[in-house]
Amino acid sequence: MFEQDFLGFINDNKLVDTTGRTLLAVSGGLDSTVMANLFSCVNLPFAIAHVNFGLRGTDSDEDARFVEQLAGQYGVPFHLTRFDTAQWAAEQGVSIQMAARDLRYQWFGSIRQQYSYSRVATAHHLNDVLETMLLNLTRGTGLAGLHGIAVRQEHAQVGTLIRPLLFAHRDQLVTYAQANGLTHREDRSNADDYYARNRIRHHVIPTLTGLNPGLWQTLPRTVERLRAAEQLMQLELTRSWRQLTQTEPDGTIRVPIRQLMELDEGVFRLTEWLRPFGFTPEQVRQIWATLEREPGGTFDSATYRIVRERQWLLLSLLKVTPLTGYKSDLQIIGSGAVISLGDCSVRVDVIERSAEFVPDAELSVAWLDADRLAEPLTLRIWQHGDRFRPLGLAGTKLVSDLLNDLKLEQRDRAQTLVLLSGHDIAWVVGRRIAHRFRVRPDTRRLVRLTQIQGSGPAERPPL
Amino acid sequence: MFEQDFLGFINDNKLVDTTGRTLLAVSGGLDSTVMANLFSCVNLPFAIAHVNFGLRGTDSDEDARFVEQLAGQYGVPFHLTRFDTAQWAAEQGVSIQMAARDLRYQWFGSIRQQYSYSRVATAHHLNDVLETMLLNLTRGTGLAGLHGIAVRQEHAQVGTLIRPLLFAHRDQLVTYAQANGLTHREDRSNADDYYARNRIRHHVIPTLTGLNPGLWQTLPRTVERLRAAEQLMQLELTRSWRQLTQTEPDGTIRVPIRQLMELDEGVFRLTEWLRPFGFTPEQVRQIWATLEREPGGTFDSATYRIVRERQWLLLSLLKVTPLTGYKSDLQIIGSGAVISLGDCSVRVDVIERSAEFVPDAELSVAWLDADRLAEPLTLRIWQHGDRFRPLGLAGTKLVSDLLNDLKLEQRDRAQTLVLLSGHDIAWVVGRRIAHRFRVRPDTRRLVRLTQIQGSGPAERPPL
Incomplete structure (x- = not known):
């Protein structure tokens, strides 16, 4: 039964x-x-x-x-x-x-x-x-x-x-x-x-x-109705965001202020749209308040910046300080240099390879060949057009395709970080390392990268 | 403070x-x-x-x-x-x-x-x-x-x-x-x-x-977020219903089955779309089940009928039996003939006018001049193109414009009834009577129309 x-x-x-x-x-x-x-x-x-x-x-x-x-x-x-x-x-x-x-x-x-x-x-x-x-x-x-x-x-x-x-x-x-x-x-x-x-x-x-x-x-039935209602709400949010915004070749997103203000539930929409970019509801209220005033004003989330121009809100990636000199001396694991982008960080430890080396199975840790990595290391959000050769794959792949394959939720997708060695992607953080920086039999010095996560989303199911 | x-x-x-x-x-x-x-x-x-x-x-x-x-x-x-x-x-x-x-x-x-x-x-x-x-x-x-x-x-x-x-x-x-x-x-x-x-x-x-x-x-804030979410969901429902359906000159609505089945959250959408037409979630589940089978099947709500054809669902008004002979004898108020459309009814009482006649102020009651009314009386849902002269107005007005002015919610709007005297609108039920059937100083016999409501919507704020 x-x-x-x-x-x-x-x-x-x-x-x-x-x-x-x-x-x-x-x-x-x-x-x-x-x-x-x-x-x-x-x-x-x-x-x-x-x-x-x-x-x-x-x-x-x-x-x-x-x-x-x-x-x-x-x-x-x-x-x-x-x-x-x-x-x-x-x-x-x-x-x-x-x-x-x-x-x-x-x-x-x-x-x-x-x-x-x-x-x-x-x-x-x-x-x-x-x-x-x-x-x-x-x-x-x-x-x-x-x-x-x-x-x-x-x-x-x-x-x-x-x-x-x-x-x-x-x-x-x-x-x-x-x-x-x-x-x-x-x-x-x-x-x-x-x-x-x-x-x-x-x-x-x-x-x-x-x-x-x-x-x-x-x-x-209540749960099903609420789930379906949210699905339709998300469809409307996605549709209207696409219709409203323009994306520049460098990835900057333009939001036209007049059209934004004419939308039903504009504040709520902007709050939901900007949430994956790390902006809080309180920041969105502040941004909204500037719309009826003179141009000017800059708002930063951990990873993005919004500039309020006369007719547009411009949404673009924050720049980060690159890390250099990290290879100069060996470190005890856990004591390494930290490279941060807002509340997302990656710790970089350089260690001598020992005979019994076994890499961690965790996705939040990546092991690379230190001597193949270039300086500086830089951390940024992935961009459309980013491309690399994932570990074990024969050819290169767009990061966007990788994220599609992983079927990430919108928020996780937008917040995914890449760690660059010089201009090359060494690690799609928490997802895949690049084939060319992998640990090989002849690798002598290892770089251990550890993702240190910020706080997760506020709402979640229980364990 | x-x-x-x-x-x-x-x-x-x-x-x-x-x-x-x-x-x-x-x-x-x-x-x-x-x-x-x-x-x-x-x-x-x-x-x-x-x-x-x-x-x-x-x-x-x-x-x-x-x-x-x-x-x-x-x-x-x-x-x-x-x-x-x-x-x-x-x-x-x-x-x-x-x-x-x-x-x-x-x-x-x-x-x-x-x-x-x-x-x-x-x-x-x-x-x-x-x-x-x-x-x-x-x-x-x-x-x-x-x-x-x-x-x-x-x-x-x-x-x-x-x-x-x-x-x-x-x-x-x-x-x-x-x-x-x-x-x-x-x-x-x-x-x-x-x-x-x-x-x-x-x-x-x-x-x-x-x-x-x-x-x-x-x-x-929770309430505000849920309210805004519902508003966006309703926008998506309205937009996609307009995009999906065609309305015939006689008011029949055509819903293309193939496109309907391709939509995200199709069952939920159809449930919400058909709710104002009086269909229950259980009926919609039954209707949905027929979509993957052979054509055929008829589903009635109190006021509407759905026919499942090969490529379309056809949504049209149920016909009602007209009321005749109601003027033949005078009735005690409350004992009159009843004219019904599903779970919506109007009671019709005919009485002699007395010197101290004072009409009720309630919107659910209408007083008309019995001798100016034609037979039969018919009850139906309003249709696009319906037009009449509301009490006190100089010219005629579309029923749709009247309902717009009243800013009715979608459900109340779709469910609004009109009572016809012959082919003329005598009463937009619960809203306005027609000027030509009003009680005048020389009116001798009165018709009292009383709306008998079915059960209201399931969710509501407290008293």
Whole structure:
């Protein structure tokens, strides 16, 4: 019965095709344990990945052992990694929760690529959806924060990400687990959110379902309507931005002020349009205020500059200071020079190659041949026309085509950085290195590039 | 201080211009009493209207006396009406709450017109906004139900409707009332909603504000973002509907199936497009399911029919049975013949004119000269090209222009009915009667037409 609902949901939403194996993210908690059992029951091919965040000592280690045994029972491939989440979070200056999410998603993406899994599945369900809606509503949100968790998503780091339990209520999972004698571990990994979600789960949602017991039936439709509404809103934003603006050969975008002011919801549009370029709603309010006054005024985001001329707003890339002399002496990893563009930074460490050199698998780190790199190193946002030869590819490729292939969201796409060696692209940051700067058998000195991320988007689904 | 916030909010949102008087809806409760005092303090010209819904016996009468005294203290015009809400609701087959809202809004509209007030103000505040969002979320909703209450709205029945307290939290109103020694009555008129709102007010919102005390600061921005998002979504819907469809000379609308199926979010679009024509989301799902099959299939809403042809969906008006013989005998009011179009009906009573005849002020009732009306009477949705001479106007006017002048929302506009006497428009139902059928000094027999409304839209702000 419940298996039928599960299969129906997967088919209705075309989540899984007949070929290829799905990589299940399994924490060992109730939700993901049920998900693994469902995949097994309906004979969909899968593998299991587990992340040990090292946040709860031996408890974390026992979770990992539990999931490994589970994979053994189902006879499916098992992937395990361990992060020192707390240390990484401290290094990057982000919250434990953000660190855990980023590490986890990056690792899923790399495992998925390495083993050619078709997609990654997480065990979010209907309660997560409502909790996320209410949590985001509490914190202040736009439309994206209200429809919350997508059934299917092309995720920048993970690739295709699916949520095959999004049709189910937590109670249904509990019932299913009991009926099938499934054991599971207590899942307490949503560190930062844990308190807030619990308050909402135990104090808010029971009142709301008391007022309308049909809430769980109407919720998927509400979510679907909000998701579709956002989609149409985005179409209108894209269409009108294209119609309104002109792009110069050097990449500068011209926004005609008179036409901008004649649009319905001009402030809201400008806020949404400029968000991927790093401008805050408060800056957009300031920019808007200048439109009715005399020309003049400059506004900088981390990566872009807006100049208010008489008839136009000019949107162009901020220039950055190039880094030179970084090859002059060897550095201990983590102590290297930092090259920054607003709140995005890359740390550059130069080290002697040792016999047992094994490069990190993380996408946020790149290893290059120091002696093949030219000076200076420069960091900038990618531009249309940028071209390089990605590692392992026979010929060159446009950066725009690479980003298309990765199916990045608009914001991630616009914010992608390239690191230049002289005039050549050495690294599309966090995505691909250039073939010519790769580490070869004869490489003696290594450059290790580490992306240090700024704060992510304000609205997101839970871990 | 609070007066400054109030004036700032009014100016920022251009709610009140310097000329004209605002009609304040005052129940006598805390919120509306504070609103009246604020208007008086900042010297904005106003009048006060109070509705006695007759739902709480002498309590209701004392509310009315309290508000009348208030108007006396401020020295402003006072308007009072009394409805037998319970009886009217029973007659119309609607809830008490819906009846109260409809009666109240209709009456405000008629008073506003009669005394040339510029606009009507209600005392909704931030708590109402959040309660409405959560209530609608609980019941299932689209985007419109989440941004909830508009700061300024062109309301079909009322005209310009403003909410000048929408910047304020209830606590601020309480503080202001205490500081200024304002007394008020206990407001318990939101009959049906009362329990649900109280549960949300006392059990849900405290938990949410406990998680983020800044909730009240971010809420207006959230509301504004959702409202603007809906506006852009509606623009996209309107633009693509115009681009997609063709309208025949007889008013039939052709929707090309192939192009429809190629659109992003086709099901959602079709649901929203067909909603004003009375089709339910479930019907649209059924219609969509036929698109991938062989031609054939007919779908009726209360007022429209969709036929699925090979390449087109054809959308046209349902025909109705005309009413004849209604003039043959005199009827007691309320017992007359009923002419129906789906769930919209008009009751037709013919009565002898008495010396003390005074027509009702309600827009849902029309009085005409029975002996000037031709048979049959027919009810249909208005069509492009419909033209008549509205009461008091020198020449004729297109119905479409009349509806434009009234600034109706898309749904109300599309659903507007006309009542025909033979081939002539006698009444644009609920809006205007035709000049030629008006009651004159020599009229002997009267026709009283009463609009009996179906259920209204599912999402709405509170009373």
